[in-house]
Amino acid sequence: MAKTLTLKRGGKYKVVLGKWAGTVAEIRVNGKSAGVIAWQPYEIPIDALVKSGQNVVEVLVTGSLRNLLGPHHGKIAPGMASPGNVRNAPNTMPPGSAYNQLPYGLMEDFQVVQVK
Numbered sequence: 001m002a003k004t005l006t007l008k009r010g011g012k013y014k015v016v017l018g019k020w021a022g023t024v025a026e027i028r029v030n031g032k033s034a035g036v037i038a039w040q041p042y043e044i045p046i047d048a049l050v051k052s053g054q055n056v057v058e059v060l061v062t063g064s065l066r067n068l069l070g071p072h073h074g075k076i077a078p079g080m081a082s083p084g085n086v087r088n089a090p091n092t093m094p095p096g097s098a099y100n101q102l103p104y105g106l107m108e109d110f111q112v113v114q115v116k
Helices: 083-087
Strands: 002-007 011-017 026-030 032-039 042-044 055-063 111-114
Touching: 002 032, 002 111
Parallel strands: none
Antiparallel strands: 002 055, 011 042, 011 111, 026 032, 026 055
């Protein structure tokens, strides 16, 4: 997700994430990385990359291999993957809508906050 904002060079700003799901979230300002957010508090300063005028602030969320590698079927404990999940696979392939998938991305909009 990206936003174009009018900011002032020399001001102190930070990006604050709302609800999100993933392994890390990279923050970019005007195409340059401000760093990654991986744990609380879900915020990062961006003032070193801000210029006066229009600035593009982006948040790129990286998921995990969970949705690719599974497990996808049966009684699955969140965060648990084991050989038992394969042994308990259904006899016929269920439709994609029946797959157990985790959501990744921004669930709420991010904020750019001026720090005083």
